[in-house]
Amino acid sequence: MRKPIITSLLLILFAGCIEKMPTQKDGSFSYRAVVMDTLGIFEMDTLSGYAPFRNRLITLESESYFSDIGQPKKFRALTDNNGFVHLEGLAYSGYLLYSEFVDTVRLSPETGELDSIKVGCISNFTVDPDAGTGNDTLYTYSISPNLVINEIYYAGPVNEAFYFYDQFVELYNASNKTMYLDGLILCRASQLNHPQLETNDFVQAIYVFQFPGTPLTGTEYPVEPGEFVLVAADALDHSQLIDTALDLSDAGWEFYNPLGGEVDNPARNVTNILPDRTTDFMINLSHNGVILADGSEWYYGEFYTSGSKQYIHIPIHTVIDAVEYSSNSESSKQITARLDAGFAGIGLPKYSGMSVERRAPGFDTNNSRLDFVNRENPTPGW
Template identity: 30%
Template sequence: MKIKLLPIYLTIAVMAILQSCSKDDDNDGVKQSAVTLSIVNPDDLSSVTYADLSVSFKELNTGKVTQNSSFTGNNLSITLPEGSYEVSIDGKIKYSADGSAAEASVSGYKESVVITGSNASVSLNVFLKTTQSDFVIEEVFFTGTRTAEGKQYLGDKYFRIYNNTDKVLYADGLIIAQSEFMTTDKQDYTPNIMAQAFAAAAVAVVPGTGTTYPIAPGEYFIIAEDAINHKEYNPNSMDMRTAKFEFYTEDTDDVDNPAVPNMENLFSSMVIHNRGFRSFVIARMPSTVTKTAYLTDYTYDYEYNLVFGGESYPMGESVYKIPNTWIIDAVNLSVESEFQWIVTAPVLDMGWTYCGKVDSDATRYGKSVRRKTLSTASNGKKILKDTNNSTLDFTPEAKPSLMN
C-alpha cells in the first residue's frame, strides 16, 4: 500500500495543532492566574526599602514549588496555575525606627492561599528576624522507642537545648511549653491571639536562683522525661542519667531520679505528644513578672465550634498564654498526611518538621528532629541554623543524639 504524502502547508498546520495540544497537555488543562503579590511592611517602620527578596509558592496538591525574585518595590507579578499555595518570603530590609536608620533580615509566611480566576491578589506580612541572643531548641526526641517485643516504651523522651551565642547563658528560669493547639486540627478559636501570644497546654520552668546553672557557648543541656538508665528496661532506649533536668509529677507513678533536679511545673504536667501533633517554645519571663503574677494575669479563655456529624457543638477551654515577646525559640511539629497549620506566629516559626509521614507511623519510633549545623569554628564550636523556619532549620527523622 502506498502512503499518500500531505501537502507541505497541511503538514505544517497539523504540526502546529499537535504542538498546541501538547502545550495544553503539559498544563493538564489547569487555568492560569496573573498574581500580584504585595508585601505589608512591619509595624512602626518608615523609609522602608527591600533587597534580595525571594518568594516561594508551593502548590499544596502537587507539591510543585515556584520561586521568583522580580520585585518592584513591595510588589511582584507572576503567573501561576490555579490552586492552593503556601507562600514564603525571605530578604533584607532597610528602615527607620524612632529616628534611627537600621538594617535587618525579614521573612514572611502564609498558608492555604487560594489562587483562582484570571487575576488574583495576595498580601503578605513580613517580620523582622531578631539576632539570636539566647538558647535554641537543638533537638526534640518526642517519638519514644519500642521494646524488643515491639511494644511502645514510655518515659525516654527529651529536649536538647543549645547555647548558640558567644557568651555564657544561664538556664535558670527558662520556660519550656507545649502548645494547646494541634498542628493537625485547625479550628476557628475565639479570640485568636496567635499574633500576640502562644497558647500553652503545659508550662515548665528550669529551677535556680538566676546563676545556678551556667551553660558555656557551644554547650547544651538535656531535659529528660525521666532521667534514668532506660536501657535497663529497654535495650533499644538510652541512658539519661546525665540529663541536667527532668520532668516530674508528684502523686503519680512518675519515676524520679533524686540526683537530677526537677523542672517546676508552672501549669499542668508535660506529657509530650509522641506523634508530633503539638509544638514547643522556650521563653524567658521578664524580671518584672513573678510566677504568681503570671498565673493570675496570663490566662487565656477561648471558644470554638466543634463540627461533628453535621452538628455544631460549642466548646471552650481555659489555659495560659506566653507573650510572643517572651519567646526566644519555637519549633512546630506535625505529620505530612495530617498537617493543617502552624500554631505559632510566623515571626517565631514559619515552618514545621516531623518524624513519620502518616498518622501513627510505626517507623517514627527511635527518631528525633535535630537542628542543622550552619558552620563550625576552628575551636569546634558549632553555630546552629536558625532562620525561624523549622522546615529549613531541622533535619526530620534523625538519629537521636543520645543514641550516638
C-alpha cells in the same frame, strides 16, 4: 431527521467523557538563584558589587517526591564563580533549598578575636507553573547567636508496647556568651488552631515546666557558648525497659511533676508549676510544639472546650524559641508563624526512634521546615 439526532447523541456521548490533554508538562521547571554573602565572610567581587557564595554545593529537596523511605528527592548543583546556580527538570512541588554549611572564621566585631562560625544559605519555594522558571536572590545565614531548642525527640522508640517515655528536649547556646537557665520555662504548646493565631500577642500552652532560679536576673545555672542542655522526660536508662529506647541516665535535667507522684531521678528538675496538671511532660507523637520562654510572665487563658482546665498564655515577647513539628505538611499551624513559620519533622512516623534536630547546632531562621532535619538516631546532649 432521525439520523442527525442519533449522530448528535453519539457525539455527545463520546465528547462528554473526553478531557483535553494539558499542554504544560510536569518535570519541565527550572530554578535559578544568585547567592550573595552579606556576612562579610566571602570576598567582594568589585565588578558585580556583591560577595558571591561561589563554588558551593546547592541542594534542592522536594517536599512531594521521595527517593527512599523518609528521603526526599534531591537535585544538586554547584554555584559558579558569580554565585549563580541553575537547576532544571524540576517537578511541580515545594522545595527546600540549602547549601551545606561551611565552617569559616572571621574577626569578631565584639571581642576583636577570631570566631569560628558556620555559614550557608537556605530558602524554600514552590514551583510556579505560570512562570516556568523560579528566580531568586538568596543571602547567606550564619548561626543565630541565641539559646535555642536544638533537638526534640518526641516519636518514641521502635516498639509495639506504645512506649514513648524517653522523650527529650535539647537546648543549645549558639551565642558566644554565657546564657542562664534560671527561671526559664519549657511548655507544651496547645493543640489548637486558634482563630486569632496570627494576631494574638500570646501563644497557648498546656504544661509549664520551669527551671529553678529567678527569671531574667538569675545566674545560678549558666550555659556556656556551644554547650548543650539535655532535658529528659525521665532521666533514666529507658533501654532497660525497651531495648530500642534511649539511655537518658546522663541527662543533666529532667521534667518533674511533684504533683504526679513520679520517681525523682538524680538529674536536676525542671518542675511543673501548674497545680492542676498532674502528668509528666509528654508531647504528642506526631504534631505538637515546644515553647521556650524567659519565664517572666504567663497567665491563665480560656477554658478547654470540655472540662474545667484553662490554657496557659505565654506572651510572645517573653518567648525565646518555639518549635512546631508535624508528620503531615498539610496540618494546620498551632504556633504563630511569627515564632515558627513551618513544621519540623515532616514525614517522621510515630514510634520510629527518630528525632528532629537543627541542620547545624543553633541554626535558627524561625522556620522549622528550614531549620530542622529528621535524624535516624537521636543525639541527646551532643
